[in-house]
Amino acid sequence: MLNALVKCSKCEENFTADIALTVCPKCEGALLFNYDLTSIAERIPKNTLAKSKNTFWKFLDLLPLSSPKNIVSLGEPYTPVLRLSKSRSCNFKNVYIKDDGRLPTGTFKARGMAVAVSCLKELGIKLVAMPSAGNAAAALAAYGAKAGMGVYVFMPKDVPESNLKECAFADAEVYLVNGLINDAARIVKNLEQKYRWFDISTNKQPYRFEGYKAMAFEIAEQFGWDLPDGIVFPTGGGEGVIGLWKGFKELRRLGWTEKIPRLIVVQSSGCAPFVKAYERNQSEIEEAWKNAETIAAGLRVPQPYASYLTLRAIKETEGMAVAVEDEEIISSMKILFKEGIYACPEAASTLTALERIGNEGLIHTDAKLLLYLTGSAMKYFDVIEIKKEIKILEKDVTSL
Ligand SMILES: Cc1ncc(COP(=O)(O)O)c(C=O)c1O
Numbered sequence: 487m488l489n490a491l492v493k494c495s496k497c498e499e500n501f502t503a504d505i506a507l508t509v510c511p512k513c514e515g516a517l518l519f520n521y522d523l524t525s526i527a528e529r530i531p532k533n534t535l536a537k538s539k540n541t542f543w544k545f546l547d548l549l550p551l552s553s554p555k556n557i558v559s560l561g562e563p564y565t566p567v568l569r570l571s572k573s574r575s576c577n578f579k580n581v582y583i584k585d586d587g588r589l590p591t592g593t594f595k596a597r598g599m600a601v602a603v604s605c606l607k608e609l610g611i612k613l614v615a616m617p618s619a620g621n622a623a624a625a626l627a628a629y630g631a632k633a634g635m636g637v638y639v640f641m642p643k644d645v646p647e648s649n650l651k652e653c654a655f656a657d658a659e660v661y662l663v664n665g666l667i668n669d670a671a672r673i674v675k676n677l678e679q680k681y682r683w684f685d686i687s688t689n690k691q692p693y694r695f696e697g698y699k700a701m702a703f704e705i706a707e708q709f710g711w712d713l714p715d716g717i718v719f720p721t722g723g724g725e726g727v728i729g730l731w732k733g734f735k736e737l738r739r740l741g742w743t744e745k746i747p748r749l750i751v752v753q754s755s756g757c758a759p760f761v762k763a764y765e766r767n768q769s770e771i772e773e774a775w776k777n778a779e780t781i782a783a784g785l786r787v788p789q790p791y792a793s794y795l796t797l798r799a800i801k802e803t804e805g806m807a808v809a810v811e812d813e814e815i816i817s818s819m820k821i822l823f824k825e826g827i828y829a830c831p832e833a834a835s836t837l838t839a840l841e842r843i844g845n846e847g848l849i850h851t852d853a854k855l856l857l858y859l860t861g862s863a864m865k866y867f868d869v870i871e872i873k874k875e876i877k878i879l880e881k882d883v884t885s886l
């Protein structure tokens with residue numbers, strides 16, 4: 487399988503990709519696929535790709551699958567890029583949004599799972615298990631079901647109800663944990679050998695990054711290969727940001743683009759370990775965030791695995807990390823909602839971050855910025871409090 491090598495992001499040891507891989511067996515660092523981009527660039531001019539159908543599968547030569555027949559797809563379209571209206575752009579002149587709420591299962595997690603489940607199918611994996619804050623589990627349940635795999639998901643017991651129901655409805659085995667995602671991760675780690683599950687946890691295998699890196703390819707093409715100056719991205723485990731960074735680096739090595747956008751990580755102030763590490767100039771998150779609490783469930787990751795990679799992505803791209811309050815997130819969600827943009831709390835946090843960046847003058851207002859909307863509001867109505875009074879009417883009511 488897979489005509490690429492896999493390299494440890496910590497000790498730099500290389501591995502072949504013909505068996506299902508998790509973390510580096512030598513140092514437990516995160517593994518990343520490494521392609522022969524020179525030969526790919528010679529074989530495929532970027533113009534030929536532009537003519538193919540708009541789905542990230544057209545970048546198959548840059549994905550770790552040896553045969554298209556193993557693709558497990560639920561019909562992933564290019565997601566729309568729209569210009570944000572001037573009145574919402576917080577004095578910035580060029581702000582765009584990209585809406586991944588339009589993907590199967592309603593979040594960008596579909597990208598990682600589509601590619602990971604396809605790779606694991608090719609490698610003969612039949613049972614997959616994973617801790618999740620919710621949306622990744624929903625995506626795994628959907629793609630795993632399509633691939634005919636047994637899916638075991640472990641989520642905090644206060645996970646948004648829609649996530650729980652999505653998983654159960656797709657016939658995944660669902661376990662709720664009296665704790666957070668890190669506690670769920672420990673359970674999966676302890677049981678994976680006993681039950682012969684492949685552990686598809688965030689950052690603990692090289693496959694999901696490959697799906698997220700397609701965000702970079704899609705953005706590049708949608709922006710006419712003239713990339714945004716910065717991308718504001720809601721971050722929990724960091725896999726999305728790592729994928730973006732990897733994708734942009736590959737595009738540059740292919741000679742298809744020049745710059746790499748600044749990666750601007752957004753977290754909720756109720757769980758902001760990346761922001762804390764960034765502000766202290768640390769290369770790794772040193773301790774788990776205590777009493778993590780936020781409405782943006784996907785950002786509630788107290789101590790992500792391989793946090794050094796996300797921090798490296800921020801540093802190398804001259805990015806930054808900002809924390810925003812939950813209340814501000816809800817206001818941003820409402821602002822976007824009234825523009826017809828159904829952004830979930832994680833996604834809406836990017837608009838609050840934009841305001842912060844603008845107010846504090848952290849980035850020049852001429853910069854071309856992209857807010858990455860990672861999911862749809864439709865998945866979160868069970869956790870959103872509606873303060874309006876809703877009346878129930880008798881059938882013969884004549885006035886309100
Ligand atoms: C909607 C949404 N946005 C953002 C994130 C954060 O993504 P990552 O864990 O890749 O940092 C998540 C994670 O679950 C999510 O569900």
Ligand SMILES: [Zn+2]
Pocket residue numbers: 494495496497498499510511512513514515
């Ligand atoms: Zn290693």
